[in-house]
Amino acid sequence: MNPVYEKLQTCYNSIKDKIPFVPKVALVLGSGLGGYAETLQIEAVIDYHEIEGFPVSTVPGHKGRFLFGYVGEVPVVIMQGRVHYYEGYDMTDVVLPIRLMKMMGAEVLFLTNAAGGLNGDYRAGDFMLIKDQIASFVPSPLIGENIGELGPRFCDMSEVYDEDLQTMIKEAAQECGIKLQEGVYVQLTGPAYETPAEVRMCRILGGDAIGMSTACEGVAANHMGMKICGISCISNLACGMTDQPLSHTEVQETADRTAPLFQKLVTAAITKIG
DSSP: OOHHHHHHHHHHHHHGGGOOSOOSEEEEEOTTOTTGGGGSEEEEEEEGGGSTTOOOOOSTTOOOEEEEEEETTEEEEEEESOOOGGGTOOHHHHSHHHHHHHHTTOOEEEEEEEEEEOSTTOOTTOEEEEEEEEOTTSOOTTOSSOOTTTOOSSOOOTTSBOHHHHHHHHHHHHHHTOOEEEEEEEEOOOSSOOOHHHHHHHHHTTOSEEESSSHHHHHHHHHTTOEEEEEEEEEEEOTTSSSSOOOHHHHHHHHHHHHHHHHHHHHHHHHHHO
């Protein structure tokens, strides 16, 4: 058996009896949304440490657990704290949580993150609907022997972010009175922030927002046939676009400030998706 798939099965088998229901939506909480689950009806909690062989996040503000609950009447599994490639994990471990949520039964993957703005029209605190992504700067999670149980050797990437889900999110934003930008998300490895030259490069390539997560998760989910949507909170303008040096504190402060609106938008969107 493929060792990556064997590890995935081991993780699932170690917690399958603790999963209270089959979730429809898998929600990944980015920076600033860590407290979102406190607003929901939670049925069960599984700490990452309880899962045999599971990678554990080391980033401040990422709690590290799966939550099972309801957004309205929609059953969801929530990833409260993601794993990043820059933490030193193999890329197959970085996307293992996404694959695990699909194994739990989730059909839709809802990705959120805090990102730097590349688009000159963006401002800190804006929200951006992810329409497409550039994952070319990080290793593909599909490198190596293909796991046929998950998806095909060569998967189509022409529509990673589902058009119908995008429409629902735009409708939800309009109903909530929330301005929603639309753009392309670029993932780099991190953990260092990008140089001004790297920011210019990503803008030339067509990027509108930049970060250190998300796109690799989109690749893995697309491989498995999940429907995917995503929203970035623009926590700051990228390096070289202002005179201010970048810091994780700035990212966290903006994410925390916009959290109530972000939570409102996510709830409205998931209710529509459900």
